[in-house]
Amino acid sequence: MTFDIGDGVDNAVNYILDNFAPLLDFIAAVIGAVTNGIQAALLATPMPVGLAIFVLLSLWRVGFGFAAFTAAALWLVDHMGLWSAVMETLSLVLASTLVAMLVGLPLGIAMARSDRVAAVVRPVLDLMQTMPAFVYLIPAAMFFGLGAVPGTIATVIFSMPPVVRLTNLGIRQVHVEYIEAGNAFGCTAPQLLFKVQLPNAMPSIMAGINQTIMLSLSMVVIASMIGAGGIGNTVLTGIQRLDVGTGFEGGIAVVILAVILDRITQSLGKERAGLWRTVFRTRTQAPAASIATA
């Protein structure tokens, strides 16, 4: 006895295409606006300005050494002729991360507040993470055509689970005494969420966002197969022509972008580090010193 699940999925996709076209168009329009807006802004920024922004961010959040690495690495990207491809990829990553956060943060909060919601959402997240990414490229292309929009949507599906999971986990792990303190002083449910739970879950949530960014970066390369564009095209060209050199150049550019994004977003969950800390040490450390002697 055989089940033809594939036929069922085909029928479901066709049904959605026939009956929900306006909804699909609306989603496409919204995501298209976000993606194209970010892309236009990044591509309109001249290379030296863009490079300067990255270097300053590195200097502020990480430190002098990393800022030097960023400058050298992006200079290399530019001289490989891949600057605009990298910016296109970055815009896809930023757009899909933004959408993943807009959907994922509330979902994670809902999971933390209700065991029932968590029980339903968790297997869906497992499915999203383990289903081979190529599989949902097909319906994404059928629903939204080719280009950046289906690329973004496929990326969102693939990269959203960490931010949902770690938001849920972060909120659930907030120390029970903080929750008791919040309640004892008369917090309403939203006050408890925004004044006690979310601030204390922030390191975990930031780790989730970092993971989402990393996953979306790996996905946008695959999404180039449905015309998402960016650095994925370079890699894809390398594969199609069996051109090792081109493929390697694309790969290096992806790695550079990944390292820069990873280090900068990781630092967002922590204390301000790097050069600023050195410069402002006297000011921020002063109260600590006075307490130690008191």
Next chain:
Amino acid sequence: MAFATESDLSANDRGIKISIKNVFKVFGERPDRALALLKAGKTKADIHAATGCTIGVDNASFDIRTGEIFVIMGLSGSGKSTMLRLINRLIEPTSGSIEIEGRDVARMPRSELIALRRRDISMVFQSFALLPNRTVIDNAAFGLEVAGMGEAERRQRARAALRAVGLDGYDDSRTDQLSGGMKQRVGLARALAGEPTVLLMDEAFSALDPLIRTEMQDELVRLQAEHSRTIVFVSHDLDEAMRIGDRICIMQNGAVVQVGTPDEIVLKPANDYVRSFFRNVDVSQVFRAGDVARKTQVTIIERQGVSAAAALERMEHFDRDVAIILGRDKTFHGMVSRTSLIETSRDGASDPYRRAFLPGIEPIPASENLANVLGKVAASAFPVPVVDEANRYLGSISKSALLEALDRTA
């Protein structure tokens, strides 16, 4: 409400602030069944086996008077922290009523409960529960912020509360930069900033080291003298309960065993469980005179025909006013003072010691209870000698040695 005139009234004349009647708390999936079994007289072990439920609080009923410090005491697992959390309904009671000025906390709607928590009841936690993402002043202002007070006003009131608990000048510090004692001062300031009429304190000073703990207890008593609130204080430490409590409630296995003033608890303990709290506390009942006696006095062996010059020399060398005179077999003969010995040795008689003995020095048997020795040592101008059954000298108890021994209780 705390009126100024209340401090003139004794605790018995005060009104009742919190009235707890037949409160049960069952933890677990089937509280109704567990409660039915409990009321049918089943033991807690049977109930746990039958339903998987544990009994947190078992039929607690007592009143807390306006303006008193009411200490709930018990070993861990006795239900004292659960009882405290039932008062502001951080834990939902399974049955019974908890009335604060006539309003039943257990049955009030959520909006009313939140208003009550913002206005009337605040809480201090064992491990402080200061929010790490906030500065000291924003922690102190937390309750006011939640209640919707404007920033300028709440900061001003929080600053006043911090000053009241003796924490000036750390407003913008982060809480992880503070010591334990300072953190709990912030916790106390946060609880006091809203000027609540009821303060719930859950083992508030237990995480602090002993010196700071005593200091904080004094601080609490001082704050209470300035502005009388109804304080419900959970503790497992009898010393603490005795120091600060107007009345003490002792809980055992979720049930209230005894409620009374510290004197009533000590003088008329309801059962062995209550007695066990201060059995190991009262050193004067445990120690014997022999345990405390020390050989720090100058001792002189009495020998016929030896002048007192050597003895006087030694007393001078050790800077002692008195010396203990012993026989060759170390039996206690008597005690002399420098002046009495100088006087009797001046006329060159053969046995200067006998006539120099100080009158009224009675040695204490080593087996004597320390409690029975207190009076003698206190009344005597000199250290009191201690001897064994064979009248052999073991040492003496000075006033300072006695105080030191008693101080081991603290």
